[in-house]
Every structure is written in C-alpha cells, then in structure tokens.
Amino acid sequence: MRVSPKNKFSPKTIFGKPSTKALLWVLLLLIIWELAAQLDFVPVYILPPFSKVITTLWYEIFNGNLPVMVGRSLFVLIEALAVSLGISIVVIWLCRKSKTFNSFYSAVSAMMNSIPSMALLPLIIMWLGIGDIAIIALVTHSVLWTFTIYINEGINAIPKIYREFAENINLSTFKQLKDVYLPAILPNIVSGLKIVWGRGWRSLIGAEIVFGAIGAAGGLGYFINISRLNGNMSRVLAGIVIIAIIGIIVDYGIFRRISVRMKKWGMKNE
Amino acid sequence: MNKPIVYVESVSKSFGEQVIFRNLSFSIKQGETLAVIGHSGCGKSTLLRVIGGFEKADSGEVSVNGKIVHQPARTSIMIFQDFTQLFPWRTAISNIVWSMLAVKIVDSKSKATRIAEQYLSDMEFLPSNYNKFPIQLSGGMKQRVSVARALALKPKLLLMDEPFGALDNLTRQKMQIVTSDVCKKHNITTILVTHSVSEAIRMADNILVFCRDGKIEIIKNDKYADAKIEKLLNIRH
Numbered sequence: 001m002r003v004s005p006k007n008k009f010s011p012k013t014i015f016g017k018p019s020t021k022a023l024l025w026v027l028l029l030l031i032i033w034e035l036a037a038q039l040d041f042v043p044v045y046i047l048p049p050f051s052k053v054i055t056t057l058w059y060e061i062f063n064g065n066l067p068v069m070v071g072r073s074l075f076v077l078i079e080a081l082a083v084s085l086g087i088s089i090v091v092i093w094l095c096r097k098s099k100t101f102n103s104f105y106s107a108v109s110a111m112m113n114s115i116p117s118m119a120l121l122p123l124i125i126m127w128l129g130i131g132d133i134a135i136i137a138l139v140t141h142s143v144l145w146t147f148t149i150y151i152n153e154g155i156n157a158i159p160k161i162y163r164e165f166a167e168n169i170n171l172s173t174f175k176q177l178k179d180v181y182l183p184a185i186l187p188n189i190v191s192g193l194k195i196v197w198g199r200g201w202r203s204l205i206g207a208e209i210v211f212g213a214i215g216a217a218g219g220l221g222y223f224i225n226i227s228r229l230n231g232n233m234s235r236v237l238a239g240i241v242i243i244a245i246i247g248i249i250v251d252y253g254i255f256r257r258i259s260v261r262m263k264k265w266g267m268k269n270e
Numbered sequence: 271m272n273k274p275i276v277y278v279e280s281v282s283k284s285f286g287e288q289v290i291f292r293n294l295s296f297s298i299k300q301g302e303t304l305a306v307i308g309h310s311g312c313g314k315s316t317l318l319r320v321i322g323g324f325e326k327a328d329s330g331e332v333s334v335n336g337k338i339v340h341q342p343a344r345t346s347i348m349i350f351q352d353f354t355q356l357f358p359w360r361t362a363i364s365n366i367v368w369s370m371l372a373v374k375i376v377d378s379k380s381k382a383t384r385i386a387e388q389y390l391s392d393m394e395f396l397p398s399n400y401n402k403f404p405i406q407l408s409g410g411m412k413q414r415v416s417v418a419r420a421l422a423l424k425p426k427l428l429l430m431d432e433p434f435g436a437l438d439n440l441t442r443q444k445m446q447i448v449t450s451d452v453c454k455k456h457n458i459t460t461i462l463v464t465h466s467v468s469e470a471i472r473m474a475d476n477i478l479v480f481c482r483d484g485k486i487e488i489i490k491n492d493k494y495a496d497a498k499i500e501k502l503l504n505i506r507h
Contacts, residue, residue, distance in 0.1 A: 161355045164324060168342045169373050169423060179372060183359045265358045266405030 048234040057238040066242060069223040074246075076132055076219065077204050080139035084196070087140070088148045095152065105148075113145035117203040121210060130211045135204060135219075142203040143196040150195070154188025155181070186258075187267050194255050198247075205243060272300040275459050276321070276427055281330035283313070283320055290316050293330070296478065296488055298427075303453065303460040304488075305470035307499065308480025314463045315431050317478075321461060322346050322429045335426040344373060347425040351432040353412045356404040356419070362411075363390065363400040366419045375424060389418035392452045410441035417449055421456060428453065428460045434469065446472050467499050479503065 015021070030050050036042050037049035060066040095102040117138045128134040162184055166176045208221025220239055227235035274297035283290045290313035298304050306314045319325040321332050323342040332339045334346050342348075349355070356365045366386035367379060376382045390400065393414040404412055413433055420428055433449075434442045450473045453460050464470055470477050471491060478488045482504040489498050 159354055161350055161352055162357070164342070164348065165355060167324075168322070168346075168348055169344050169369060170342070171372060175372055179368070180357070183357065186359070264405075265403055267358055 045231070045233055048237065052234045053237040053241060056232075056234040057241060060235065060238055066223065066238070069218070069220050069239075070242060070246070072218050073204060073208065073220040076135055077139060077200055079132075080136045080200060080204070081143060081196070083136060084140050084143040084147055084200075087144055088151060091148055092151055092155070096155070109145045109148060112141070113149070115141075117142040118206055118210075121207070135207045135211065138207045139200045139203050143200045146199065147192045147196045150188045150192030151185065154185030154192075157188070158184045187262055190255060190258050190262070194251075197250060197255075201243075201247070272302070274298060275300045275335055276461075277333045278321065279330055279332070281320060281327045281332060283316055283325070283327050291480075291486055294486055295330075298459055298461070298476075300459055301454070301457040302475045303450070303462060303473055305474035305477045305491075306461060306463045306480070307465065307467065307470045307477055307503070309482070309503065310465065312480035314465075314480060318348070318429050318431055318461060318463050321427075322348050324348070344423060345425055346427040346429055347420040347423055348429045348431065349413075349416050349420050349433045351435045353404075353409050353436065355416055356412055358404050361401045361403055362395070362407065362415045363387070365404075365415060366390070366422050369419055370422055373423060375422070386418070386422055389422045389452075390415070392421075392448075392455065393418045394448055408441075410437050410445060413437065413445060414448070417452070421452065421458065426459060428458050430460060430462045432463055432465065435465070442469075443472075449473070467496065467503075470499070471495055 015024075033047070034050045037044060037047050037052075057066070091105060095105055120141055121138065124134050124137050128137055158181060162180050166180045171180070204219070205221040205224075208219035209225045210221075212219070212222035212225040220243060224236050224239035227233075227239060276298040278297070279295050280293045282292045282294070284292075294317070296304075306317060308314050316325060320327050321334070321339065323332075323339045323346070334343075337343075337345070339346070356362070357368075360368055363383065363386050366389065367382040370376050370382040370385065371379065376385065387397075387400070391397075395411065395414045395418065399407060399411060404415075407415070417433070430449075434445045437445060446469055452458075460473075462470070462473055474491050476488055477491055477495060477499060478486060479499055479502045480486055481502045487502060489495055489502075
C-alpha cells in the first residue's frame with residue numbers, strides 16, 4: 001500500500017505546530033487589547049491601543065533613544081555575567097581544591113541564593129551608591145549562586161569514562177578542560193545560563209527603575225520609569241514590549257539553537 | 271621470535287582485607303593476546319586497571335615496552351565495555367581524528383582523516399556512518415569506532431575490559447573476529463578481560479584464569495583449553 005507523503009503546507013500541519021499555536025494566542029491577545037482600547041472599554045491613559053504602542057516603539061527606535069537604552073542595559077548585563085563567570089571559575093576551582101572551602105561555599109551559596117536581589121538593594125545603595133557598579137553587584141548576586149550550583153553539578157556528572165580516556169592519552173590540563181570537560185558540562189552551562197539570564201535581566205530592569213527614580217540615568221528600566229513620570233503610557237508599554245522581544249530573541253535565537261544541537265548529540269539540558 | 275613487551279612482576283593487590291591477587295607474575299610477547307577469565311568480582315578488571323596504571327599495585331611492578339607503569343600512558347590504551355566512551359559531541363570519524371591531533375600523532379587534519387578512515391575500514395565500519403554522532407550508532411558500531419580510535423593512537427598494548435559484553439550474540443562473534451584480525455594485522459599486544467570462555471578461546475593465544483580456589487593459572491590456548499578452563503573455573507560442579 002502506498003502511503004501519501006505528509007503535506008507540510010497543509011493547514012493541519014501548519015496550525016498543529018506549537019510555535020504557530022503560540023503565535024496565534026499572542027495575536028488573539030493583541031487583537032483583544034487593540035479592540036478594548038479602540039472601543040474605549042479602557043481609558044487611553046491607562047491602556048493605549050497596541051497600534052499606538054507600536055508607532056511609539058518605531059519612533060523611539062528610529063530616533064535612537066531606545067537602542068541606546070537597550071544597548072546600555074545589555075552592556076551592564078554582559079558586564080555582570082562576565083563578573084559572575086569569572087568569580088564562578090575561581091570559586092569552583094577552590095571548591096575542587098579544598099573540601100573546607102567547598103563546605104563553606106555550599107553553606108554561603110544556599111543562604112545567599114534564597115535572598116532576592118531587591119532585598120539587598122538598600123544595603124548595596126548604602127555601600128556602593130547608585131551607579132553601574134551597584135547594578136553590577138546586584139545582578140551578580142542574582143546570577144552567581146545559581147550559576148555555580150549548575151556548573152558544580154555538571155562537573156560532578158561528567159562520566160568517569162571521559163576523565164579516564166583523557167588521562168589515558170595524557171592530555172594536558174588545558175586540553176582536558178577545553179576539549180573534554182567544557183563540552184561535557186555544556187548542558188549544565190546552557191541550563192544555568194538560561195535560568196541566570198532571566199534572573200539577571202529581571203534584577204537589572206528592577207534596579208534601573210529604582211535607581212532611575214532616585215536620580216541615576218540610563219537603561220531600559222530608566223526609560224520605562226521616566227516615561228511613567230511623564231505620563232506617557234505608550235512609551236512605558238513600548239519599553240515593556242521591547243523587554244519581551246529581547247527575551248524571545250535570546251531564548252529562541254541562542255538557547256534553543258544550542259539545545260537543538262545538543263539534542264543531536266544525545267545530550268540534554270533540563 | 272617475538273620478545274615479551276609486558277612484564278608483570280610479583281604484583282599484589284588487595285582491597286582492605288580482601289586479597290585480589292598476590293605475587294602475580296607473567297609476561298606477554300609482542301603481538302600476543304592474553305585473555306583474562308574468571309567469575310564476576312574475582313579481580314579481572316582490577317588486574318587490567320593495574321596494568322594500565324589506573325590503579326596502583328600494593329607491591330611489585332608492571333612494565334610495558336620497557337617502561338615501568340606508574341600512571342596511565344598512551345602506550346596502553348583501554349577500551350571499556352561501556353558504549354559511552356566516545357565523545358557524544360563528535361562524529362564517529364571526528365572522535366578518532368581529534369584524538370590523533372590532540373596527542374600529536376599526526377600534524378594535519380587531512381592526514382589524520384586518512385588514517386582514521388583506514389582503521390575504520392579495517393574494523394568494517396561503513397563510510398556512510400563516518401559522520402554520524404555516537405547516538406545514531408548501534409552498540410556494535412560504537413565499539414568498532416572505539417577499537418579504531420584506540421588503534422589509531424598507536425598503542426603498544428591494548429587493554430580491553432569486556433568490550434563486547436553488552437552486544438548481541440551475532441554482533442559479538444563478528445566483533446571478536448574483526449578485532450582479532452585487526453590486532454594481528456597491526457601486531458598489537460592485547461589483554462582481553464572477558465567472562466566468556468568461547469570468546470577467550472576464539473581470540474587469545476594464552477588464557478589467564480582466576481580459579482575458583484583463589485589461584486591464578488595461565489594456560490596455552492590449545493585444543494584442551496576449553497576443558498582445562500571449565501575444570502579450573504569449576505563450571506561443571
């Protein structure tokens with residue numbers, strides 16, 4: 001019996017895809033939003049129509065205002081992630097070298113990981129002021145503890161067989177790290193980054209809003225806060241939309257691509 | 271006549287109170303295969319790990335190719351039973367090519383690829399599978415790549431820890447023949463740990479038997495070997 005090939009352009013195939021379904025739900029929400037605002041169910045100063053938000057978004061992108069703010073936020077976030085990565089490498093190395101340090105760090109990370117970064121905000125403002133260093137410290141706090149836990153778990157889970165093969169062929173320490181351990185813990189690195197990226201991004205925007213309110217300028221959080229003070233709701237929503245767009249780009253553009261590649265290798269990240 | 275390349279001299283190993291072997295001595299000539307056979311938990315794999323430098327002996331010494339073994343070295347490459355020994359992020363051929371380049375056996379990727387292809391072909395590994403990742407390969411195919419990778423690293427001694435233990439019967443027999451032929455072709459000395467008498471008889475020149483009574487005996491693989499092993503292992507009783 002001949003089975004006819006599945007038509008990949010049939011409506012059933014297209015609308016059966018999870019990504020198409022997600023897109024349709026978002027589209028439905030946007031239509032409801034637009035209609036609610038256009039038909040005056042909600043006052044425009046509370047919820048301007050989606051079309052107006054998009055117009056404002058384009059305007060703010062093309063006048064260069066929003067790209068500068070987004071660039072600044074991302075730059076600070078990358079700085080904080082780099083600081084966290086640097087500290088993580090040193091801390092993990094120390095944990096592997098000394099059991100005493102390992103037990104000390106386990107206690108500290110369990111304690112610190114449960115403290116929300118916003119709870120540390122008053123302390124950080126008193127210690128470091130309201131500049132970039134304070135934001136980096138805050139984001140580092142929200143990133144570091146979780147990240148080191150993920151990496152440590154990854155190292156513990158490296159199959160003994162890989163270590164013994166690397167030992168067997170007398171690989172240098174650098175080559176063992178680069179060519180064996182790093183790829184072996186990639187699923188944990190990706191899972192860790194996926195979690196800490198979200199945590200860091202939220203802390204960053206939160207800190208920029210608070211710092212913006214008390215005088216520091218710059219960043220996407222500041223853009224949203226200053227728009228609120230000016231009573232410009234479509235700018236506030238444009239800022240929020242751009243946060244969502246960046247989240248989707250990072251998730252689909254980076255993390256999902258790496259996950260797909262790892263799936264091909266039979267390595268999965270949770 | 272070939273000279274011995276592996277010397278095990280008065281080697282003892284115990285874990286706490288449990289003596290695994292005491293004052294064990296033997297030698298293996300270049301190109302020969304020694305099968306190590308015995309019941310589960312008798313110390314076959316421990317002996318292999320001591321010879322490979324993965325475990326330290328309590329006393330005595332092991333030398334391979336004139337050098338005393340203190341730690342794992344590239345002269346003795348180990349192949350495990352576990353199918354996960356290949357790196358999953360590399361394709362079959364890339365696992366071999368990378369290993370050769372990492373230990374600087376060759377200086378160019380193209381040369382390493384040519385040599386890898388030769389060993390894979392010796393192991394009867396189909397070219398259409400060269401660029402597949404380990405997850406896409408069957409257990410037998412993975413073991414073919416593992417043996418090819420080990421041979422490409424030009425070891426003096428191949429240490430195989432029940433390499434075909436998890437394969438089905440047909441694949442297992444095929445792998446025994448192919449691996450034996452390739453090791454003979456490249457004149458590689460081999461120690462094979464197995465719990466299968468037929469595998470030991472099919473592949474080995476000599477057989478080291480961990481006897482039921484705790485003694486260790488080395489017998490020649492002749493037409494009486496089968497009966498001798500059964501007697502030493504007390505299989506029929």
